Amino acid sequence: MSGRSTSRSLAGIVVAAGKGLRAGQPMPKQFALFRGKPVVRHSVEALLASGASPVIVVIPENAEEIAGAALNGLAGDIRLVAGGATRQDSVRAGLEALSRHSPDFVMIHDAARPLLRAGVIERLCSALEQHPAAIPVLPVVDSLAHAEGSMMGAPARRDALRRVQTPQAFHFGSIMKAHQEWTGPTDAGDDAQVAQAAGLTVALVEGDEALHKLTYSSDFPTEAPAIRVGTGYD
Numbered sequence: 001m002s003g004r005s006t007s008r009s010l011a012g013i014v015v016a017a018g019k020g021l022r023a024g025q026p027m028p029k030q031f032a033l034f035r036g037k038p039v040v041r042h043s044v045e046a047l048l049a050s051g052a053s054p055v056i057v058v059i060p061e062n063a064e065e066i067a068g069a070a071l072n073g074l075a076g077d078i079r080l081v082a083g084g085a086t087r088q089d090s091v092r093a094g095l096e097a098l099s100r101h102s103p104d105f106v107m108i109h110d111a112a113r114p115l116l117r118a119g120v121i122e123r124l125c126s127a128l129e130q131h132p133a134a135i136p137v138l139p140v141v142d143s144l145a146h147a148e149g150s151m152m153g154a155p156a157r158r159d160a161l162r163r164v165q166t167p168q169a170f171h172f173g174s175i176m177k178a179h180q181e182w183t184g185p186t187d188a189g190d191d192a193q194v195a196q197a198a199g200l201t202v203a204l205v206e207g208d209e210a211l212h213k214l215t216y217s218s219d220f221p222t223e224a225p226a227i228r229v230g231t232g233y234d
């Protein structure tokens with residue numbers, strides 16, 4: 001049962017193929033335990049609950065066993081595909097896996113942002129009724145300054161700036177084409193930048209502080225690791 005108020009078909013791509021080097025966990029951070037579940041499981045559950053189908057989970061090479069354990073028992077159409085060297089390569093692998101489904105809308109989400117709530121998904125889907133792309137953003141609360149080495153340079157205005165989160169939401173055909181046309185570096189910042197470079201307008205919707213990206217070891221509580229399946233991560 002979809003929690004969305006649209007009849008459009010929606011698919012999800014959860015990119016979970018990184019190494020999580022900065023997080024310093026005994027396994028890639030997307031498989032570590034966070035609030036009682038493997039990190040990646042949280043957002044896959046949220047996307048399924050919003051009616052996304054299929055949900056493509058892009059994982060490291062040879063990580064089927066640990067990913068399968070992390071997602072074990074979830075009801076829904078979940079597919080695992082192997083990612084690439086950069087986040088963008090992993091997104092492309094996810095888009096290609098969706099090409100034969102050709103959903104109306106796709107949400108591209110970082111596994112490292114586990115606390116995905118229904119309100120963000122609803123705001124994004126509603127923006128996609130009017131625009132080919134939509135992203136969740138938050139205001140900048142700290143003041144900003146350029147750095148010149150270890151000294152303060154010019155102050156920067158924060159009122160026109162936003163912090164950009166995921167999921168980033170797109171008309172499927174538009175973002176597929178934008179990635180195919182992209183000629184910039186393959187470690188481009190995010191999918192919204194790829195979309196904008198292809199001429200798509202990108203709507204801003206209200207993000208959610210809960211979508212904070214788990215990045216450093218301090219983002220993880222000191223719990224025992226979630227899964228031990230002898231994949232070499234422990």
Ligand code: CTP
Pocket residue numbers: 015016017018019020021022023030058083084085086087088090091110111112113213214215
């Ligand atoms: N990601 C991916 N494929 C890559 C690199 C990153 O799917 N080649 C995913 C990560 O798994 C994560 C998201 O992209 O869910 C955001 O990346 P980041 O937070 O930088 O994660 P990692 O690259 O894994 O972490 P680090 O940079 O600390 O190594």
Ligand code: MG
Pocket residue numbers: 018
């Ligand atoms: Mg990274």
